[in-house]
Amino acid sequence: MLTEEDHKLLKIISEDSRLTPEELSIQTGLKPKYIAKRIRDWEKEKVIVRYQPMINWDRTGEEKVTALIEVRVLPQRGYGFDKIAKRLQKFSEIKSLFLMSGGYDLSLLIEGKTMQDVALFVAEKLAPLEHIQSTATHFVLRRYKQDGVELLGEEETIQRLVVSP
Amino acid sequence: MNRYLAPHVANLPPSGIRKFFDLVATMKDVISLGVGEPDFVTPWTVRESGIFSLEQGQTMYTSNAGLLELREELSYHLDMSLGLSYDPGHEILITTGASEAVDLVMRAVLSPGDVVLVPDPSYVSYAPCATMAGASVSYVPTHAKEDFRLRVEDLAKAYTPKAKLLVLSYPNNPTGAIMNREDLLPIADFVTEHDLLVLADDIYSDLTYGGTHVSFASLPGMHDRTLFVSGFSKSYAMTGWRIGYVAGHKDLIGGMTRIHQYTMLCAPITGQIAALEALRSASEAKNEMVTAYDRRRRLMVHGFRQMGLDCFEPLGAFYVFPDISKTNLSSEEFAEELLKAENVAVVPGTAFGPSGEGHIRCSYAYSLEQLQEALKRIAHFVQSRLG
Numbered sequence: 001m002l003t004e005e006d007h008k009l010l011k012i013i014s015e016d017s018r019l020t021p022e023e024l025s026i027q028t029g030l031k032p033k034y035i036a037k038r039i040r041d042w043e044k045e046k047v048i049v050r051y052q053p054m055i056n057w058d059r060t061g062e063e064k065v066t067a068l069i070e071v072r073v074l075p076q077r078g079y080g081f082d083k084i085a086k087r088l089q090k091f092s093e094i095k096s097l098f099l100m101s102g103g104y105d106l107s108l109l110i111e112g113k114t115m116q117d118v119a120l121f122v123a124e125k126l127a128p129l130e131h132i133q134s135t136a137t138h139f140v141l142r143r144y145k146q147d148g149v150e151l152l153g154e155e156e157t158i159q160r161l162v163v164s165p
Numbered sequence: 166m167n168r169y170l171a172p173h174v175a176n177l178p179p180s181g182i183r184k185f186f187d188l189v190a191t192m193k194d195v196i197s198l199g200v201g202e203p204d205f206v207t208p209w210t211v212r213e214s215g216i217f218s219l220e221q222g223q224t225m226y227t228s229n230a231g232l233l234e235l236r237e238e239l240s241y242h243l244d245m246s247l248g249l250s251y252d253p254g255h256e257i258l259i260t261t262g263a264s265e266a267v268d269l270v271m272r273a274v275l276s277p278g279d280v281v282l283v284p285d286p287s288y289v290s291y292a293p294c295a296t297m298a299g300a301s302v303s304y305v306p307t308h309a310k311e312d313f314r315l316r317v318e319d320l321a322k323a324y325t326p327k328a329k330l331l332v333l334s335y336p337n338n339p340t341g342a343i344m345n346r347e348d349l350l351p352i353a354d355f356v357t358e359h360d361l362l363v364l365a366d367d368i369y370s371d372l373t374y375g376g377t378h379v380s381f382a383s384l385p386g387m388h389d390r391t392l393f394v395s396g397f398s399k400s401y402a403m404t405g406w407r408i409g410y411v412a413g414h415k416d417l418i419g420g421m422t423r424i425h426q427y428t429m430l431c432a433p434i435t436g437q438i439a440a441l442e443a444l445r446s447a448s449e450a451k452n453e454m455v456t457a458y459d460r461r462r463r464l465m466v467h468g469f470r471q472m473g474l475d476c477f478e479p480l481g482a483f484y485v486f487p488d489i490s491k492t493n494l495s496s497e498e499f500a501e502e503l504l505k506a507e508n509v510a511v512v513p514g515t516a517f518g519p520s521g522e523g524h525i526r527c528s529y530a531y532s533l534e535q536l537q538e539a540l541k542r543i544a545h546f547v548q549s550r551l552g
Contacts, residue, residue, distance in 0.1 A: 008456065026467045027460040027533075162510055163186040163199035165289050165338070 005030060009038065010047075017051040056151055058143060066111050066140040067118045069126070070104040072133040081105060084131050093121050104136070115139060173296060180289050181516025185500060189510045196539045197510040198527040201338060203402035203483070205457075207439070208450035211401060214442035215435045227434050229426040231259025231410070235441045239410060242444050247370065247380045249393065255415035258422050259440075261432045263368045263396035263409030268294045269421040270364045270392045270411060271330070275300040280327040284315050286486075286517035286524075288338045288366065295330075303328065306520040309477050309488060313342035317351040324359065331356060333381050334366040336373060339517045339526035340486040341462075341479020346379045353384045362417075363391045368409075369482040371400035371451060374459045376480065382412075389414045397436075399482075400451055401443040406436035458483050461529040461536055468540035472547045483530045486514065490523035492550040500525055506549075507542035 002010070008028060012019065021032040021039070042048040057064045076083050081099055085106065089097050096109035112118040118137065127135050144152045167175060189195055230236065236253035243249040251257050260266040267290055275281065277299035283291045285304035292302045305323040307313045315333070335344040356363055363381055370378040382391035396409030411421060465485045469476035475488040489499045496513035503509050514521025529536055
């Protein structure tokens with residue numbers, strides 16, 4: 001169970017994982033030693049899984065294609081959807097994998113260099129797998145918001161007076 | 166044409182903030198810590214409700230006292246958050262910002278010759294509003310060594326038999342000081358003993374760190390003696406919407422409503438609708454802003470102490486008020502020289518009253534990156550002065 005302080009600490013780290021325990025200490029009032037230990041514990045417990053910058057690839061000029069794929073699966077007796085999911089998660093092309101409710105079973109987020117890369121992956125690796133009944137591929141045309149960050153357009157600029165009461 | 170100005174207006178001194186603003190306006194690429202308003206924009210759901218109301222054509226006057234729905238929601242909110250009980254029908258008036266509420270209180274209760282007791286330093290409007298109401302001001306100094314809390318001993322020294330109104334503004338602009346229940350109880354006894362009214366400006370009541378705000382109006386016997394002033398500008402980042410309110414005894418609110426109906430008529434409807442939405446849906450956004458301010462507050466206090474300056478830890482609002490007297494500069498000199506040397510704008514403490522001498526007000530309603538850069542530059546300047 002997270003304390004309120006733990007929650008604050010995790011939130012700050014999730015926004016900027018580059019801050020040192022000393023810097024975190026200044027901003028939270030917690031002791032640097034406590035912070036360092038807490039972070040080590042969370043790393044061991046896989047609460048903190050990875051430190052990763054969020055990159056807006058659209059701005060790098062690098063060619064990159066993202067697709068969301070709806071997959072319908074025949075569940076297996078004794079395993080449900082887990083057995084096929086365990087197999088799918090090994091594919092490096094699949095960046096995210098979710099079990100869904102509703103019109104299909106698994107949702108896959110795939111990244112490739114070109115649309116053809118993604119299409120070939122679906123046609124040659126994904127669709128032929130046993131127990132997979134159907135796939136529907138949706139290419140991402142533009143990212144507007146990701147992981148809570150608004151990516152499109154001007155940032156909201158605040159034109160405040162330079163000095164005010 | 167000055168001869169046409171009424172003497173009490175012609176004699177109003179310009180705000181110390183205005184003077185400094187004029188100086189800053191001549192400079193380019195200034196990093197400012199001089200702004201007394203949130204750097205967040207109004208939460209989206211609140212903005213969206215204002216937009217939707219315009220789409221629906223809600224562009225009319227409201228009743229003089231403001232939308233009843235907003236007053237009812239406020240009544241509930243004040244009860245839940247501060248334990249204050251006000252009848253939305255007769256004891257709450259929606260105003261055009263808390264600034265109008267301050268002016269209304271002064272104009273409704275003061276007569277020429279009356280005296281207003283004002284903590285020093287404090288927000289710049291109290292004394293001019295008192296003057297415009299024909300009254301005069303007796304400043305009650307507060308001190309860094311007392312964490313800028315108002316002490317009854319100082320209040321007694323500033324008291325005159327003509328005193329009618331005491332201003333309490335905690336959390337305080339510019340010091341960030343708060344007053345807890347133990348601090349307020351002797352003040353309440355003093356108020357009763359001298360039959361004073363209290364203008365409690367609680368505009369920063371949501372912005373406290375490490376404790377819950379105690380409203381003076383919630384103390385025993387103080388409900389009817391207190392005119393509770395607040396607004397949406399600071400808590401919900403809604404400065405430009407101009408929505409404030411005053412709550413108090415129905416006779417006093419009735420008097421203020423009469424002045425309000427002949428001057429403002431009513432607060433803008435779009436702002437009132439947005440304020441209603443803020444109360445209903447923006448508490449999480451508000452809490453996130455408070456959490457962000459708290460991180461910045463700690464950074465600022467640490468930064469000034471690292472420079473070797475004394476800095477009282479503010480527990481409310483979004484200002485730090487470090488002591489710069491070690492530099493042997495007055496607060497105005499410090500602010501001016503810092504601006505010229507490092508392009509950083511801070512406000513001289515004296516803009517908020519004579520007891521602000523030796524201090525500067527730094528707002529931390531800025532991003533962490535801006536604050537870090539500003540602290541670096543201020544440290545460079547202070548180092549050059551301290552050697």
